Amino acid sequence: xxxxxxxxxxxxxxxxxxxxxxxxxxxxxxxxxxxxxxxxxxxxxxxxxxxxxxxxxxxxxxxxxxxxxxxxxxxxxxxxxxxxxxxxxxxxxxxxxxxxxxxxxxxxxxxxxxxxxxxxxxxxxxxxxxxxxxxxxxxxxxxxxxxxxxxxx
Numbered sequence: 001x002x003x004x005x006x007x008x009x010x011x012x013x014x015x016x017x018x019x020x021x022x023x024x025x026x027x028x029x030x031x032x033x034x035x036x037x038x039x040x041x042x043x044x045x046x047x048x049x050x051x052x053x054x055x056x057x058x059x060x061x062x063x064x065x066x067x068x069x070x071x072x073x074x075x076x077x078x079x080x081x082x083x084x085x086x087x088x089x090x091x092x093x094x095x096x097x098x099x100x101x102x103x104x105x106x107x108x109x110x111x112x113x114x115x116x117x118x119x120x121x122x123x124x125x126x127x128x129x130x131x132x133x134x135x136x137x138x139x140x141x142x143x144x145x146x147x148x149x150x151x152x153x
Contacts, residue, residue, distance in 0.1 A: 003147040004040045007136045010070075011036050011083050015107070017045065017070040019129075021089075023058040030055050034070070034129075035107035037100060042151070045129040046100045048111075048121060051091070059089040059127065066129060080139040087131035087151075097126050 001009075020029040030053075038044040045068075049056045059066060066089050071082025092100050104126065105112050112118045132151040139145060 002040070003136070004043075004134070004149045006147055007083060007134050007149055008036065008040060008043060010081060010136055010138075011043075011045070014070045014072065014083070017047070017068040019047070019055060020067045020069075021055055021058045021064070023054065025054075028054060028058075033108060035104040037103045037128075038130075043131055043134070044100075045131070046092075046104050047127050047129065048104070048124055049127060050124045056125065060091060064089045068129065078139055078143075080137065082137055083134060084137065085129075085131040085134040087129055087133070089127055089129050092126045092128055096128075100126055100128060 015033055016031055017034050018029050018031050020027065022028070030049075032047040032049060034045040034047045036043060036045055049059075051057060051060050058064065065086065067084070067086040069082055069084050071080070075081065110117070111121050134149045136147045137145070138147075
């Protein structure tokens with residue numbers, strides 16, 4: 001198994017990332033559910049948020065970038081496993097949004113299980129975070145054990 005395969009397998013086993021960004025008021029972070037798309041050459045993380053939120057406004061800026069972490073709560077430090085990453089963010093529209101939405105709703109079927117929630121989700125924005133750097137931390141393999149991946153440039 002390659003480093004990126006191990007990183008993506010870990011991301012696939014998690015559902016929530018803490019998204020960090022900065023705007024004119026300074027750094028901030030928020031938690032969002034994500035679904036992974038793409039492949040080992042170009043992984044992407046899809047998440048939902050409105051441009052009315054502080055992070056939505058910050059990420060809607062041209063060339064917006066964000067960092068994130070994803071890990072399970074309640075882990076012992078000797079077993080701590082998670083993924084760190086950073087990359088560019090953009091709001092999706094049209095066919096790209098429709099394709100990404102299918103990926104998101106397959107991961108989170110409750111988002112379309114009720115008419116009320118489906119209507120709310122249809123009215124909000126779907127985003128893509130395209131990582132250009134990922135790091136898997138896996139203390140179960142030894143304290144501070146890490147695997148890294150960077151996008152080809």
